Amino acid sequence: MTPETLAEKVLSATRAAFEALALDDAVLPTQTAVERPRDPKHGDYASNIALQTAKKAGTNPRALAEKIAELLAAVDGVAKVDIAGPGFLNITLDAAAAGEIAGKIVAAGPSYGDNASMAGQQVNLEFVSANPTGPIHIGAVRWAAVGDALARVMRASGAKVTAEYYFNDAGSQIDNFSASLLASAKGEETPENGYGGAYIDEIAAEVVKNRPDILDAEDPRELFRKDGVDLMFAEIKSDLAAFGTHFDVFFNEKDLHDKGELDAAVERLQKQGHIFEADGAIWLRTTTFGDDKDRVVKNSRGGWTYFAADCAYYLDKRERGFDKLVLMLGADHHGYVGRMQAISQAFGDEPGTLEILIGQLVNLLRDGKPVRLSKRAGNMITLNDVVEAVGVDAARYALARYSADSSIDLDIDLWTKHSSDNPVYYVQYAHARVSGVLRNAAERGVEKGESYDAALLTHPRESDLLKALAEFPAVVATAADLREPHRVARYAEELAAAYHRFQHDCRVLPFPDEETTPVNQARLWVVDATRVVLANALGLLGVSAPERM
Template identity: 55%
Template sequence: MTPAALADLVRSSAVQVLAARGIDDAILPEQVTIERPRNPEHGDYATNLAMQVGKKAGMNPREFAVELAAVLAGADGIDAADVAGPGFLNLRLAADAQGEVISQVLSAGDGYGLGDALAGTKINLEFVSANPTGPIHLGGTRWAAVGDALGRMLSAQGAAVTREYYFNDHGAQIDRFARSLIAAAKGEPAPEDGYAGGYISDIAAEVIRQEPSALSLPEAECQETFRRIGIDLMFAEIKQSLHDFGTDFDVYFHENSLHENGEVARLVAELKDNGKLYEEDGAWWLRSSDYGDDKDRVVIKGDGNPAYIAGDIAYFHDKRSRGFDLCIYMLGADHHGYIARLKAAAAAFGDDPAVVEVLIGQMVNLVSEGKPVRMSKRAGTVITMEDLVGAVGVDAARYELIRYSVDSALDVDLDLLRKHSNDNPVYYVQYAHARLSSLQRNAADLGLKLDPNADLGLLTHQREGELIRTIGEFPKILRKAAELREPHRVARYLEELAGAFHRVFAVRELKILPQGDDEATPQNHARLVLCEATRQVLANGLSLLGVSAPERM
């Protein structure tokens, strides 16, 4: 019996209790909360339903819990229902009912854990969107891992997700980038406000290789040549780095296109006409303070040029015109002020600000031998995605960046991630999968086939029950991770699942495979099925993180 099935059973039993007293069951919550007790001795699962509805039913919560326990005690699959404290209900499942979870995993395979909570929702998920003026730094690398994982989890809940990269190829930073390339091509130091690093010299040399006469062109034409070719080269490198990191996008949207096709100018004119912009001191301002921003924002500067927010406004409008129900922006720690202004832009177009959702990711630092790592081989003082991947590999980098909430700053310990030990979280989870895969190979060598009809009611040991209940939590964990935009919940769950499996393996009497010349017992077959279900869930979870599930380590 899955937690979801148990929740339905508890609710239907509560309906019976209320009906016996002539009370309308409308007082019951739509979803009954089922939790695993911290102390397994209290039971397999617990619910506080009586605490929620007892008084609404005109009953003492404990009295309601006692009557509910009496109904549940006679239900199929329930071994015991005990009331605790002021009205908590502890439930213990029959062994065969617990085994139903394992059968569901084997039947669903790669689809176990998927849900439909977001079915019919069209989501635009924009992340990374690093400026095309240098390699992806650690902050962008964190978003590449977390954003890709979040996209997978939203899709796993039925959403139609478009992963989008907003390419900031318009504005002053692009001009500085071009001037930096020209300086490097001439063998001169980088401009004071420009970019430095080995990558600038590499790109400058490639521009000259493609356009040998670039430096002899008139100044404006030279600037445009280095801008055009340099940006293409930098962006191609960014795309390749992301692809090698396991992160690909459905759409690469160019900011410059919004200016070139006149969309920025058209929408600014529309906002002027409907009074959402006003003129002051020669500039045009968005009335963003009317929509929760701390101040109004300049959209068109006094010199007539659009401010950065002008592109943001046009970009949001473009997303909505493409039919997205929800626009999720994943931005860096220095973009906190964008939350209010993006919601204000939505409101200015008559939209519900709730269609805009902004996630802010905090900084990432590398640590080795207890000291910060500050220098990059190619990018000077900025540590890049390539630096991290080169140090620990894609799997370890992705897992480590995903397993923490993005709300907190993160120190990545390179020495820990290089270890092949249980102290290394990604190794701990991947090793559990490899160990389970090895079990299946060893079983095959013994001539044992996976028996889908094995008697799972034989899995009565406390450690086996703990593992089964942990497996049963996966759909709920995945749904919550998508709902709260917190992929780290899946990573932490996988560590819990790996731990539950390792604890089963550590119990001597729980022999998974027959020893020596012994014949396979029904318990062996049941445990082998349990192990395969565990392996499947580990594989499913790692896939959602974009991390490999090795069969050998």
């Protein structure tokens, strides 16, 4: 019996209790949930539905709990129901009902963990969005891991998600980038506010190789702009793909200008009554919506601002049919929150249409000391530096393992260890260990069969592991709802620990001179279910599930 099935039975028993006690069932929720109690002595699952509804129904919580317990105890698969405190329900399943989950997991395979908590939602998830003026730096690498994992857990929860990368190819930073390339090609010093590092020399050399006469052109800087951005962005795309980060859409800011979308956005805002003119400039009155100051959309020289492009881009997303926009920004973008939320409300959208997640800093450590400079980029740590230091799997897992609003010290020594101290190794080793048991079973001709007797799974370690396996869909749903994919990583570590304890205390395969028993077969089902869930959890994080280590 899954937690979701048990929750439905709890709600059904509660409805029946309301009817028996002549209470108004209009106060009942449309759905409920059960939780694992901290102390296993209090049963397999707990519910507070009596406490939630009794006061609204005008009755005593404990009296209501007693009636619910009476009805729930009669449900097939429920061994007993105890009442604790003022009305908590502590539910114990019989072994057969608890053990059924292994078969359901094996049957579901890669789809186990999928749920419908976000069904029907059209989500635009924008992350990384680094300007094409240099390689992906370590802060954006964090979003490459977290954003991609978040897209995966949202999709697993039923949402239709478009992962989007927005890049600024129209602005002063691109001007400085092209000027830096031109200076490098001429053998000159990096200009003021320009970009340095070996990658500038590499790209400049590639542009010159492709256009041998570029320095004799009428406007070489414009050619360096076009070709340099193309080369840099091709490298960014390649690096992200190698890191396992997938984007459905790469959106150019320049397209907003070329298609007249900035004019259209300002016109829409003007009709909403939020545009005004002052000091020769055109402004959006964002203070109406809580921003700390009003924002210029067109300056006194008649030029569009970055903020105007933000307005147009927001409207573009909404007009593409997205009802939820999730924007992931770096630690230095706190000031953007107020103005971006003001844009959303100025267009008439409800609060919550736009969600902004702010990530904190990442420090790369070696021998306990910060690694500060890239061999190639010079003044920053890049995605390739991180991958070279710890590998793709460890980098993705490490960066997605922590809440995005906390800073990370990514210790190279820790994340390259082949020991249980290294969280990704610990989880991957559990999957390899599970795979080894199944491989050994196949080599010895020990088959789990088409079915198993779930009632035989009575050992406490079996019970703990089965309950952990049953929790996975709820973990995925919560990770999606709270935008916290790190919950999947922490769950995977807890599951790995539960499996290691199970294998230590519960012999799965018979000794070579013994016959295969129904207990061996039932435990093989549990092992196979563990393999499925560990692989699915690692998959949601974009991390491989090795069969041998």
